[in-house]
Amino acid sequence: MIEAPSPLPPAAAVLPAGRALRRGLRANPLLLAGAATSALIVLAALLAPLLASFPADAGTATHPFLVLHAPSARHWFGTDNVGRDVYSRVLYGARVSPLIAVIVLVIACVIGIPLGVAAGYFGGWLDEAIMRVTDIFLAFPPLLLALALAAVLPTSLTSVVIAVSVTWWPWYTRLIRGQAASVAGRPYIESCRALGLSRLRIIARHVLPNSLTPLIVQVSLDVGGVILTVSALSFLGLGAQDPTPDWGLMVAEGQNYFTTAWWVVTFPGLAILVTAFAFTLLGDGLRDLLDPRRDFGR
C-alpha cells in the first residue's frame, strides 16, 4: 500500500487495507452505493451484447414501422425517431463516453505526471516554465477550452479525446508538483541522495510513489466530470456522429421530438446522470478513505 502523504498518516491508511475498507464502507453508505452502481455500469458495458434486447439497433439498423413507440414490454425505453430500441442503445452507450473518459484520464496522467514530478523535484527555472504554461491552461474553465478545441478540430471522437485531454493534464501537473515538491524536501530523499542513488531511481522509486495518493483520489473524482464534458460536446454535435449510441448525442437527437416522445431524451440523459453520480460518489468515498484532509478542489 502506498504511504499516506503529509502531514499525518490518516487512521485508515495505517490499518490493514481490508479492515480499513470495511470500516470505510460502514461509515460511508454513499461509497458503498457508488461502488455498487459503478460496478453495475461496467458490467452493463461489458455484457451489452447479452443484455440488449436488440443489439443491432446500436448500429445502423432502422425500423420505419417502429418510429417513436412509447415504452412497452417489448421496448422498455421506447423507440427513437428511426425506430431503434432506446434501451439497447442506452446499454451500448456505456461503451462510449465512459470508455472515452478512461482514455482521456490515462492520457492526462501520462502527460501531467512526468511534468509535475519534474517541476516539483527539480524546482528552479524548469518549475517556473512548466507552471507558467499550466497557469495559462488553467485560466480557462475546463469545458470552455475543450469546446474551443473540439469546435476547430474535425468532428470525431478522436478530436474529443484530444480536446478533453489537452484540457485536463494541467490539473494533474499542478497537483503532483505540490506533492513532489514537499516529498523532495524530506530527510529520506536526502538520504537517498547521500547513498548515491541515481536521480531517475530516486524519482521513480521514492518521489513518485509517495506523491500519488491525492492524484488517485482526484482521478477517480474526475471520471464523472470527464463523462459530463464528453457528453456536453456530443450534445453540441462536436463528438460522436449518428449511428454511435452516445448518450449526449441521443439527448440532442431526442430534443427534436421531446414534446411528443419524452422517452427518447429522458433515458440517455438519466444514464449520464447515474454514471457521473456513481463514479463521483465512489471518488468522494475513496477520498474520505485515503486522504481525509484534502478539500474538494474544484
Place this chain on the structure above:
Amino acid sequence: MTVYVARRVALAVGVVAGVIVLTFLIARAVPGDPAATWAGPHASAAQIAAARRYLGLDRPAPVQLLSYFGGILTGNWGMAVHTHRPVLSDLATAAPASLELVTAALIIALVVAVPLGLVSARWPGRPADHAIRAGSILGVSMPIFWLAIILQLVFSQRLHLLPAAGEYSPGLLFTHPLARLTGFSLIDAMLTGNWPMLGSVLLHLLLPALVVAAYPAGLITRMVRAQVLDTIGETHVQMTRALGFPERAVFGRFAMKLAWNPVAAAVALVFGYSLVNTFLVESIFDWPGLGSYATAAISTLDTPAILGVTLFIAIVYVVANLAVDIIQAAIDPRVRLR
C-alpha cells in the same frame, strides 16, 4: 498590500497574454485553408489568394501573432462569419443576458447551498447529512442540457406554469417596449419603471437560472460543509460555545464566518464555469446571451466568433479570480503572506 496587488495584477496580465497566444494557436490548428473557407465554396484561386492577403495569412506566423495581439488590445476581435458583424460588438450585445442569467443562478445556488451545508456540518454522519451530501453530488453530476429539456417539458409543456423560451413575452414589445440603457434587461426595466417587462423577464429567467444553479449549488454545499467541519474545532469557535451561544449561532455565525473566504473563491471559480454552462442551456431556452451566440457560432463553424467567446470568458474568469484574491487580501491580512 500594494506589493501584493501589483504582483497579482502582473501575474494576471501574464496569464491573459498567454491565453491570447493559446487562442491564436488554436485558430491556426484549424485543418484546411481558412482563406478558402472565408472566400466561400466556389471561389477561384485568385479570389482565395486575395482572401489570404486580406486576412493577413501570407505573412510569417510571428507577425500574424503580433497583429492578432494588437487587434485584441485595440478592440478589433475580427468579424463573425455567421452575423457579419465585428465579434466584439456581438459579444457586447450578448454578454448582459448571460451575466444576468449566471448572477441569478449563483444567487439561487447560495440561498440553497449555505443553509444545506450548515445543516450537513451540524449533524455529520446522520441521515440528513447523507441525504444532503448525495444531493450535492447529484448537483455536480447533472448533465444540465438534459435537466434543461426535462424542466422545460414538465413546467412549460405539461404543467403550463412557466414560459418555455425567450427573454420576455413578445407581446410586451408593443405594449411596454424596453428602453435599452445598460443592455441588462432587468436593470433597464427597473430604471425605466417598466414593471410588466420586469415581471416577464423574471418569469422567463427562472427555469434557465434553476438549471444553471445545479452545479454551483452542489459545489457550494460541499464547500460549506467541509469548511465548517474544519473550523468547528478551532479554539475560538469552541470559546463561543463555552460562552453559551446557542448551537445555531456557533455554526451559523462563528464557524460560517471563517468559511466565507473559501466560499467566495469558489463563487468566482464557478462564475466562469457557469458562463460556459450557458452554452448548453441558453439555446434550449432561446435566451439571447453568449451561450446562444456560441452554439450558433459552433454550428456554422465560425472560428473568429468561437475564439472571441472563448477569449472573452477566459478574461472574465481571470479577472473574477483576481478580484476575489484582492478582496480577500484586503479583508484578511494572512492571505497576503501566502
